[in-house]
Amino acid sequence: MKEGIKVDRYSRQIRFRPIGESGQQQLAEKHILIVGAGALGSSTAEMMVRSGIGKITIIDRDYVEESNLQRQQLFSEEDVEMKWPKAAAAEKRLKEINGWVDIDSIVGEADSMMLQNLVAGVDLIIDGTDNFETRFIINDIAFKNDIPWIYGGCVGSYGMSFVMIPGKTPCLQCLLRKVPTQNQTCETAGVIAPIVQMVAAHQAAEALKILTGNTEDISLGYRTFDLWRGQYMNIKTDTMHNEHCATCGVDASYPFLQKENQTKTTVLCGRSTVQVRPHEKKTISLQELALQAKKAGITVSGNPYLLSFELDDQRMVIFHDGRALVHGTSDEALAKKLYQSILG
């Protein structure tokens, strides 16, 4: 990170009266956590870094693939060729954009333990995930630690954004009651780049309000829109607060911080990919593993963050924390078997 503060750089933002010199100064002292460096995480991270935020922590478990390039704005073809992890590729580009921001990228799984460790000193969490399981963990962490967070989601040309502030707004549980099971849209609807930018614009605007102390201006509605069909709604959420909510109610039990550690395999939506996670955190010597595999006649390639194994009908990518992505199947048992066939 470079040192000092450059003022001309932010002159257009300082001239925006609700921010001004004092808002710019506040922004430079703030630390946000972005969970997920996919489409929304990428776009919100870039806006916040350009805006002069003090520090960003960004976490993602995945690496850059060809099909990401259509909408994930921090990444280039080179990142795909190098199979660069998204968090690391994001950090690389963000530093080219603004060397004055402190950027902490983490290649790993945003589980409850990890997130609990990351939120110390964080002023705001921005949702860049692609699944509800992680969002419910974020929701518990945010309300338990009294940190505002901003939900965003999109599919097809349809998206939404909602700001949650502990003690002030309902939480994601109040709104959805239960974790939505995946429906067909995720597998079949695809997504276009403009809706990503639209959702990210809403998230980033609310982030700027929160971080510059413009609390009166925060949008308390659930905003949802469809850019293809020209729909736009701002829905009041006042009536949704549930005083017995397990996350934000009087006797909050934070359910997603308890059971989450048990999940070991997860089918990633719409991608014919299973993620496998070890029982406990471990650190793997990728170099040794690559040697072993080569001896066994398995085609393997990689970089300092991961190894990619070409198996019969699947491809498996193993990260140094022992996590793996098995591509070419939605069969969790098969994925686990393949994983164990390599890692024992």
Added chain:
Amino acid sequence: MKEGIKVDRYSRQIRFRPIGESGQQQLAEKHILIVGAGALGSSTAEMMVRSGIGKITIIDRDYVEESNLQRQQLFSEEDVEMKWPKAAAAEKRLKEINGWVDIDSIVGEADSMMLQNLVAGVDLIIDGTDNFETRFIINDIAFKNDIPWIYGGCVGSYGMSFVMIPGKTPCLQCLLRKVPTQNQTCETAGVIAPIVQMVAAHQAAEALKILTGNTEDISLGYRTFDLWRGQYMNIKTDTMHNEHCATCGVDASYPFLQKENQTKTTVLCGRSTVQVRPHEKKTISLQELALQAKKAGITVSGNPYLLSFELDDQRMVIFHDGRALVHGTSDEALAKKLYQSILG
């Protein structure tokens, strides 16, 4: 430009039903012109390139400055250090993002002659300019050549987008009647990055509809919004068509294609900068000019596209086409004098 077509790359966009395989194919055969590589031009160009457009022509007269980085997403700190022209810097980053797209960048002034030359074979024009003078030229060119174009504008946290289709919608003249004179907002209101993305998202979504033949889905309203104040409107424009309009009426005279060439100096809004343009197009030997200046004791620096002269209270940047930007003044006469003091 690389060759062939990669399909997995666009899989998420192809799965979006209104586009599909056939829309993707159509997109790959389309050519768009983006006028201006500032905030909106940068963002729309990136989305269209990621989406797999066949060809982009992008024109901009300016070079990358520190205060652009807060919201102009194709540019990095290195581009500022190198004083890289925006169009050239945009091309560089766009090629890293998608080497399969044909990108034609032009460092120059989007005047009527230039634009008339550029629109041959163009399917759509996207507005990325920062002034109404150029927008009225685009409007004339678009309606004269039967090419749709998409207006976008933003300041502060407020922005708008409007699609114009010759023979179907009113034009910019019908809507505004006359070129708005600058008001105070441009100098004082600043701009935040999220509103740029919001306007660009609307422009790019409409561009995708137009270019993939989804004409029924095109939004015919004038959409305007304020992300800070949470306002969103979609205004019908049916009644605005003026059948005697000089641009789109029965006896169109395309007024901005006639008088435009006379402008020689322009004060650039909110920047204490005057642009000076020569009577006629010329090509300047920057190398010779630099030598002359050094002999005269003037501090000069540059790159293959431009030279920057440190004068007493102003800084002047001269491009190889003879155009100059005089920074540190809004006095057109002074700017012209300084220009002539260097170029005779």
Added chain:
Amino acid sequence: MEIKVLLFAHLQEEAGQAELIVDLDGSSVQDLLQQLGAVFEFSGLSQAMVAVNEEFADDATILNSGDVVALLPPVSGG
């Protein structure tokens, strides 16, 4: 009584239209959802969030003639 229903995301594709006017047989949001489910082959209708006149509502919410109901599926993409 007549209720206007706005459909978002895949519900719109499945119904083949963005807006419906429903002559409601019953009085609650639940009645409306049952009636819609019987006519259209919606996927995941039970998971959609329901807003009545731009305010979130639950199944028991009583509707009045002229109300505008929006059905909003939550989505996980990001």
Added chain:
Amino acid sequence: MEIKVLLFAHLQEEAGQAELIVDLDGSSVQDLLQQLGAVFEFSGLSQAMVAVNEEFADDATILNSGDVVALLPPVSGG
């Protein structure tokens, strides 16, 4: 008669509020603009685009009680 006026961009800052209820003395958009101009120190009010009930209108448009008028300054930034 009462007209609701929505102010966008700098007009909102200049009026210190986003919405006004105006007891209109007259009947046209032009009457409304004159009345507003006399009360507030707006800059560039004459250049603002005017929409009545989400449809563009000109100075001669006749207003009715309960109409919602939006005043939208064009902006050049980009």
